[in-house]
Amino acid sequence: MKNFLLYFLVNIITLQAGIAQQVFESSVKTDKKPWTNVQFYNDPQNFQFAIVSDRTGGARPGVFEDAVDKLNLLYPEFVMSVGDLIQGYTKDTTQIKLEWHEFNDILSHLKVPFFYLPGNHDITNQVMQQEWEKRYGRRYYSFTYKNVLFVAMDSNDDEDFSITIEQRDFVRKTLKDHPDVRWTFLFMHHPIWKYDTAQRFQEIEAALASRPHTVIAGHEHHYFHDPRDNANYYILATTGGSSAMRGARFGEFDHISWVTMTENGPVIANLQLDGILPHDISNALTNELTSSLLANTSFRHLITCNEGDEFEHGTVYFNFTNSAAQPLNINLRFYHHHQVNLQNSILDVVIPAFSDTIVALSLVAQQKSTFAALGFLQLDWSMAFTAPENPPVALDGRYKLYIRPSQPDYFAPRIPYFLDSLHVFYNSPFQFETRLTLDGTEPNSNSHMFMQSVLLLDNTTIKVKQVNEKNEATAVVDKTFKKRDLLKGVNPGVLKNGLRYSYYEGEWSAMPDFKNLKPQTYGIAHDLYVRDIAVRDDFFGLVYEGFLKITKDGLYLFRLRADDIGQLFIHEAPVFDRELSQDMRAQVGVIALRAGYHPIRLHFVEYQGSERLRLDARLAGEEDWDDIDMDQLYYLQ
Incomplete structure (x- = not known):
């Protein structure tokens, strides 16, 4: 028996030696070797796979095709996707099939397995979801490969919270069923760790906390490495989707992510289609630099000119801000102007870290001319962070500015309404004399100086003009601030939580007059999820009616997020303010309300595509918006 075991072991050793000899064999017999070592990195448990990002959302022809060709040169063991493979956003089944045929024709050239994952362009609506399921079966699923768990999620699964409770439970069960894998990958289209998922994704993260894992998403067309809770989270850039393509440090590039799974976890490199990039190419540091750089490309400036209708002389003031911890280098090169002489045709400026700088450029007319005849100054510019400890981050471009007095609005607060009194400030970064009436x-040299603030007690229009030391001035800017009276609540009677709704159907591209239309159904709504009421995906409208409970007297801002169209009425008056909505880049209005119950009516129209209705509010002076939920909404029994 001992002889048999010895024979068996000798044969195993001989066999292993034979395999090793087949793997590496050399003619070099000397003690000195022309290599460092022969500890080859060839553990059979290690493997490499690739990830492609968004192809669509403004697909650029040929890019994804190029990626497939590059993948065939690299031979990963398989390819993962983060979605947005077709353009979608249609219910035309012929078009949907045509787009999938186009994509799969491109994919047919790939020599390794490809794992699909849905993006919002792939399953925009129920028709597209059904087509996906006919073709690919599951919208979320999992698999293991060499004891590594891969979970592909559908982040379009819930209109409001990205993933359904069922999908959350599926992921948690998958994790529970695979407790001993050596690594876990989560793939999804949207970076839902940044979204409100009603704590569903946070519950998945809690289940992930005790195991090594990596989370990878797409959708934003902007690469970002986001270390989070002792794990690496990544948002990939593009593999053909729309992009400004300003470069790697801006997170805007076409790439394939190359993942090598090692005994110590994954190592990720980004293979730009014309180069190779490290996994943290765009991160918190580069975001700090690029954000500061991009903020200055808007060229915040002020132009002051001589009084009168004809230009004689003036000054351009540039306000540059560096919010980064490194100096910012700016170079401006002005083109020749036939009617105006410039003090300098080239300006080189260094903005110290964490500082603001005002740069002045004097202008003198060769002869008097109307402002309309002057046209504009044109300049080429470049901006760069060039600290030796970091790779350079740079941009360049061209800009033009019209030679005329500026009319800047630096009034604060931005909300032009108040209750009892209001202190108004004029927060200009250009510290000149500020005259007001x-x-x-019209303000002139005899007008009062705008010192710290102006106290308003009634409706007032403030007019302001800034004047520099050369008696050059801006144009006059004015703003009207209005005093609002608190609206009293009503005594409606016996109330219950919820809103009454009326449901309509029709093809409206603008808000109809619902009073002249006959509703299809009536009911009580216990949330604002319009999909729960609608009996079809598109071309419908809703009117919600009831009462809003206000617990504190105050000036309230209301914000409506409607896809496609929404309008809010309180005490039968439309709430939203067009000028304020433009200023705040949202559908926003202001109304003064006493504590109590106030009649509310909410109109909604769904034309085509996705549908959404959300209403938020906050007191003037506060920063955070609060969702209005059914605890604040009532209907009359």
């Missing part, structure tokens, strides 16, 4: 007349 409150009686409707």
Whole structure:
């Protein structure tokens, strides 16, 4: 028996030696070797796979095709996707099939397995979801490969919270069923760790906390490495989707992510289609630099000119801000102007870290001319962070500015309404004399100086003009601030939580007059999820009616997020303010309300595509918006 075991072991050793000899064999017999070592990195448990990002959302022809060709040169063991493979956003089944045929024709050239994952362009609506399921079966699923768990999620699964409770439970069960894998990958289209998922994704993260894992998403067309809770989270850039393509440090590039699974976890490199990039190419540091750089490309400036209708002389003031911890280098090169002489045709400026700088450029007319005849100054510019400890981050471009007095609005607060009194400030970064009037007349040298603030007690229009030391001035800017009276609540009777709704159907591209239309159904709504009421995906409308409970007297801002169209009425008056909505880049209005119950009516129209209705509010002076939920909404029994 001992002889048999010895024979068996000798044969195993001989066999292993034979395999090793087949793997590496050399003619070099000397003690010195022309290599470092022969500890080859060839553990059979290690493997490499690739990830492609968004192809669509403004697909650029040929890019994804190029990626497939490059993948065939690299031979990963398989390819993962983060979605947005077709353009979608249609219910035309012929078009949907045509787009999938186009994509799969491109994919047919790939020599290794490809794992599909849905993006919002792939399953925009129920028709597209059904087509996906006919073709690919599951919208979320999992698999293991060499004892590594891969979970592909559908982040379009819930209109409001990205993933359904069922999908959350599926992921948690999958994790529970695979407790001993050596690594776990989560793939999804949207970076839902940044979204409100009603704590569903946070519950998945809690289940992930005790195991090594990596989370990978797409959708934003902007690469970002986001270390989070002792794990690496990644948002990939593009593999053909729309992009400004300003470069790697801006997170805007076409790439394939190359993942090598090692005994110590994954190592990720980004293979730009014309180069190779490290996994943290765009991160918190580069975001700090690029954000500061991009903020200055808007060229915040102020132009002051001589009084009168004809230009004689003036000054351009540039306000550059560096919010980064490194100096910012700016170079401006002005083109020749036939009517105006410039003090300098080239400006080189270094903005110290964490500082603001005002740069002045004097202008003198060769002869008097109307402002309309002057046209604009044109300049080429470049901006760069060039600290030796970091790779350079740079941009360049061209800009033009019209030679005329600026009319800047630096009034604060931005909300032009108040209750009892209001202190108004003029927060100009250009520290010149600021003259003002409150009686409707134009400011001049005899007008009062705008010192710290102006106290308003009634409706007032403030007119302001800034004047520099050369007696050059801006144009006059004015703003009207209005005093609002608190609206009293009503005594409606016996109330219950919820809103009454009326449901309509029709093809409206603008808000109809629902009073002249006959509703299809009536009911009580216990949330604002329009999909729960609608009996079809598109071309419908809703009117919600009831009462809003206000617990504190105050000036309230209301914000409506409607896809496609929404309008809010309180005490039968439309709430939203067009000028304020433009200023705040949202559908926003202001109304003064006393504590109590206030009649509310909410109109909604769904035309085509996705549908959404959300209403938020906050007191003037506060920063955070609060969702209005059914605890604040009532209907009359």
